[in-house]
Amino acid sequence: MTCKVVYLEPIGSGGVKSELRSDALWGAICWAIRLLEGEGALQQFIQSYLNEGSNPCLISSAYPYSEEWDKDTQSWTKTHFFPMPLLPTEASNRFKAEGMSAEAIKIKHRELNQDETHEQLRQVRFENVLKGRKARPEVDAIPKVIQRPMTHNTIDRRFAGTRSIDDQGQLFHTDDTYLQNLQGERSGWFFLIQGDIHLISAALRFLEHFGIGGDRSTGKGRFIIHGPNNFTLQTPSDANAQMTLSLYRPSPEEIQAIQQSATEKNFNYQLEERRGRTIWRKNKEQGPSKRQDEAALYFKEGSIFPLFENSRPFCGQNPCVGQHPAGFDIYRYGHAFMLPIKIN
Structure with missing residues (x-):
């Protein structure tokens, strides 16, 4: 399977307000098209998803990648990570032995899937799972998505100081999302795109300066954006x-x-x-x-x-x-x- 890949290389702390899911990425691209090309271009872009026979741009959610310095090639080598597919659980045979109906087994699978934390797989192992081979657990360290609370203050720009209401300070807390870098490596996000991308490249260049997601004024969502580049996945x-x-x-x-x-x-x-x-x-x-x-x-x-x-x-x-x-x-x-x- 061939498609395009876009890399988001973090700037500064590398934090984002929340994980970069497909709907959030699409919304950011829509804003960029509106600000760059005007409302008419945005309406055409949205309409392309509603018209039968059209070939609109499809966007995946963003997933982590890591880069390690290769001394032989004197370059950074990327490793991509994908979500573990929600495969049938090992409990299927036990459920059948207990006489559960097919519909009851489906419901039980969903309950187990809701409770289970699914790890991510590096691309080679992910492709093996797609081809029907047994999933091997990751033994190597992978970039972890972490959340940590951050304390913020409200600034009164008129007096160049912190804001106070009723003699009370205006501290507040938000959960910031980060990728935890591994020793000797650096990491970032990537997402895949397919279809008509003629508006996407300019929108991505704009988002490199504008930022992606919420709280951009505090430094979140800032990336150096690379791509779209060609990308291949081995599928069955x-x-x-x-x-x-x-x-x-x-x-x-x-x-x-x-x-x-x-x-x-x-x-x-x-x-x-x-x-x-x-x-x-x-x-x-x-x-x-x-x-x-x-x-x-x-x-x-x-x-x-x-x-x-x-x-x-x-x-x-x-x-x-x-x-x-x-x-x-x-x-x-x-x-x-x-x-x-x-x-x-």
Whole structure:
């Protein structure tokens, strides 16, 4: 399988407000297109996901990579890490021996998947899992995504000092997300893209200066962005299932097709509810107004699906989660970045 890869090399502390999931990356790219190309170009970009027969840009969630200095080649060598697929659990035979029905086994698998923490695999082992080989646990150290609380203060720019309300300081705390570098290595994020990327390159150059995600004014979300570059994944030619590398919101037709083809082996997943917020400014005198968008339910990255009838690379939908006061609809990304996988 061939696609494009984009690398996010952290600047400074390398922190982000939250992990860079596919919907957050897509939203940042939309903002960049709007600011660079104008509202008309953004509307065309969004519409490309709604038109039948179009070839829109598909985006995976971001995953860590590490770089180690190679003394022989005198260059940095990258190692990519991918999520462990949500494969059938080893408890299947025990459930069958206990006389559980196929539907009850499916429910039990989902409960186990919800409780289990799935590790990440370096690319070579990930490709082996895609080809149906048994997953070997990682024994080497990998970059770990960590969260730590950070204390912030509110600044009153008029008096060049900290702000005080009712003689009380305005300290507050946020959880910052980082990649923990290993000794002798450096790390960053990468994500994959497919389809029409003619607007993406300029948007990425803009985001290199603008930042990605929240709290950019405090230094979060700052990256040197490399790519899009060519990227190859070794995938099986005899796949009997598929997995997603992005958050996936299936269409009603896809849900029906999945249900008709699902078994306890080829349908294992985790669910996650995602919700954003809309911020706008009514006028110059008033501050910004905020409103929570409607929640949308997604399949998480690593979820496994059957090769349902009419399976296609372009599946999923971008749900409308509200309407902006200016009158336009608000969409959240929900298309799957599917990879073929063989389940024995």
